[in-house]
Amino acid sequence: MTGLSSKAEDEFGRLLPADVTPSARLFFDQFQRAGLPGRRVESWHYSDLRTKLRAVPEMAHAPDDAARAVARHKLEASERLRLVTVDGFFAPDLSDDISAVAGIDISPVGEAEFFGGAADPMLDLNAAFSRGGFLLDIAVGARIDRVIEIVALTGAETDRSRFGRSLIRLGAGARAEILETRDEGFAGFGDSALFIALGEDAQLDYACRCRETAGVEVQTVNVMLAARATLRAVSLLAQTPFLRRQFFVSLAGEGAELKLAGAVILGRNDHADMTMVVHHNAPACVSREIFKYVLGDHANGVFQGKIVVPPHAQKTDGKMMCRALLLSDEAAMSAKPELEIFADDVACGHGAAVTKLDAQQLFYLETRGVPHIEAEKILIDAFAADVFDALESEVLRDLLRTDLSDLLGEEEPAS
Amino acid sequence: MLEIDNLHVSVAGRKILDGLTLKVEDGQVAAIMGPNGSGKSTLSYVVAGRADYEVQDGTIRLDGVDIMEKSPAERAAMGLFLVFQYPLEIPGVATMTFLKAAMNAQRKARGAAELPTIEFMKQVRATAAKLNISQDMLKRPVNVGFSGGEKKRMEILQMALLEPRFSILDEMDSGLDIDALKTCAEGVNALRGEGRSFLVITHYQRLLNFITADVVHVMSRGRIVKSGGPELALALEASGYAEYAEGAAA
Structure with a gap:
């Protein structure tokens, strides 16, 4: 154990049900040994969960009728094939009957089905507590034309701790477009995990929009790509009181390709931390990471990106870029791009930049009659929206673009 | 239409405009x-x-x-x-989005309804064609990757679409070849008439061969030091500015 265990760790121990499975107990022990991560843990330095999570809310339970009614109220009509979770539990009765669609199979997830994720205390905590997630299987060679949407909702009226854990698998050569909408309300604590495994030559466009995340929330996405598989994953984060969204990616098969991108739009005292560790575990894999932050008021943005290239991963092509636009003097950005390269025939690079809105461009727009606030929105939109181009799916791109301009339209950018 | 009276302006403690007074009448094309x-x-930026x-002193009235x-x-x-x-150049902002935002913002400020998209497209296409602006240029982000001449034609396109009552042309001829200069000048001349005035700022008389000025003002050391008719521009072309620079220094 590292030092004294904090109050929160004890509370988690108290919440652990008496009848936990042996493996859940193992994960919890692992979590306890590492402790709740904080400033002293290098990979969590900028997101001090230890200080942030003083009290642990009661566990969320499998949704009852009342909880389902609360969640149902938030669902809007949609053309998409929808999978709904309530407080992390898959809710088939709120979801579309997705199994009727050829090539898609949906089932409750079993503990044995997850592939090994990264060594991370919050992922261990998730493994210890999670129950009730789903397994989404896209069959070998299947082409799914309709967008599948995962909607994460809450059914709780008060603070709860949520531990969603689900798995998406695409068989060899399968293609799909998945949208994840996380709208679990501002309250409580969340520690979710999503596992994505792509078979050989499979292609997935995955867009996640996170709004109104929990008071303290950690989201972990574990990715495993087989040979020549392609994942294009874009996140749009906004209105996050305290969010850490972390990607652990293994490019496990030769020629796999990853595009990881995101736009982070924060105001108030919002804190969002995008952390990613991309392991090029096979030769000739390509990864591109591009993230844009727009920070107003007292917002705090964090970017940590690490590309790891072991000796055998020759012909690796990895590039990482992070840019932040500061709209106020009180907003802060911490960026830590890293490369760990042990192979000699690679092309890798990274960059980070922090800027302000260009006064000359603003003036130019204003002389054309565009009021100052509008001109700012146009420039902010232009700054952030190009990260969505990482997606091939036009539908998902347009969705995120619309979301972004709605977001910018709602609030006046802080100055 | 535009009246500037005793304008004093500094930038970072350095005096740039020193009691400038200027009047441009309705329908007039004035050259500086x-x-x-x-x-x-500086004058053009301060007016805009x-x-x-x-600004330490003075007034500008429109x-x-x-x-x-x-x-x-x-x-x-x-x-x-x-x-x-x-x-x-504004990367990431599509030219059409920009034009529409500008036109609608001005309509809104004047209490008019937004322009229907079809009507907007029609106006832009027709005006762009007159200025030799291709559809491809309109598809690009604002001014990104445009040549000097293309940028100036885009400026004239915006002017033609927004139909301003008072336009300031700040060295419109810089960076333009003779054909582009003619095209831009034609765009300006098409807008000339009752109720519209222009302030044409230039180093060279050449521009005034294409846009005929009603009056010519000579500016030196932050103020107007001489005014006259189009013949003043021709005289300047022959003799240069030495006289005015020295005069102001004395």
Whole structure:
């Protein structure tokens, strides 16, 4: 154990049900040994969960009728094939009957089905507590034309701790477009995990929009790509009181390709931390990471990106870029791009930049009659929206673009 | 239409405009000529409302209304337009989006309804064709990757679409070859008439061969030092600005 265990760790121990499975107990022990991560843990330095999570809310339970009614109220009509979770539990009765669609199979997830994720205390905590997630299987060679949407909702009226854990698998050569909408309300604590495994030559466009995340929330996405598989994953984060969204990616098969991108739009005292560790575990894999932050008021943005290239991963092509636009003097950005390269025939690079809105461009727009606030929105939109181009799916791109301009339209950018 | 009275302006403690007084009548095309550093571009920025200038004294009136406290956008909605000497590139903002935002913002400020998209497209296409602006240019982000001539034609396109009552052309001829200059000048001349005035800022008389000025003012050391008819421009072309620079120094 590292030092004294904090109050929160004890509370988690108290919440652990008496009848936990042996493996859940193992994960919890692992979590306890590492402790709740904080400033002293290098990979969590900028997101001090230890200080942030003083009290642990009661566990969320499998949704009852009342909880389902609360969640149902938030669902809007949609053309998409929808999978709904309530407080992390898959809710088939709120979801579309997705199994009727050829090539898609949906089932409750079993503990044995997850592939090994990264060594991370919050992922261990998730493994210890999670129950009730789903397994989404896209069959070998299947082409799914309709967008599948995962909607994460809450059914709780008060603070709860949520531990969603689900798995998406695409068989060899399968293609799909998945949208994840996380709208679990501002309250409580969340520690979710999503596992994505792509078979050989499979292609997935995955867009996640996170709004109104929990008071303290950690989201972990574990990715495993087989040979020549392609994942294009874009996140749009906004209105996050305290969010850490972390990607652990293994490019496990030769020629796999990853595009990881995101736009982070924060105001108030919002804190969002995008952390990613991309392991090029096979030769000739390509990864591109591009993230844009727009920070107003007292917002705090964090970017940590690490590309790891072991000796055998020759012909690796990895590039990482992070840019932040500061709209106020009180907003802060911490960026830590890293490369760990042990192979000699690679092309890798990274960059980070922090800027302000260009006064000359603003003036130019204003002389054309565009009021100052509008001109700012146009420039902010232009700054952030190009990260969505990482997606091939036009539908998902347009969705995120619309979301972004709605977001910018709602609030006046802080100055 | 535009009345500037005793304008004193500094930038970072350095005096640029030193008691400038100028009047441009309704329907008039007035040229301002002057050597480098005489304050011509500063004048255009201050009239357009750029914030980083320190105005110590003086007034600017447009149609009798004092515009000193008005924002650049408010001035634009009143009918003011500036053709930039160096138009800005704005990556990520589609030209059509920009044009529509500008046209609708001004309509909104004047209490008019938004332009229907079809009508907007029609207007842009027709005006662009007259200025040799291709559909491809309209598809690109604002001014990004445009040549100097293309940028200036885009400025004239904006001017033609926004139909300003008072336009300032800040060295419109810089960076233009003779054909592009003709095209731009034709765009300006097409707008000339009752109810529209122009302030043409230039170093060279050449531009005035294409846009005939009603009056010519000579600017030196931050003020107007001489005014006359088009013949004054021709005289300047022959003799240069030495006389005015020395005169101001004395």
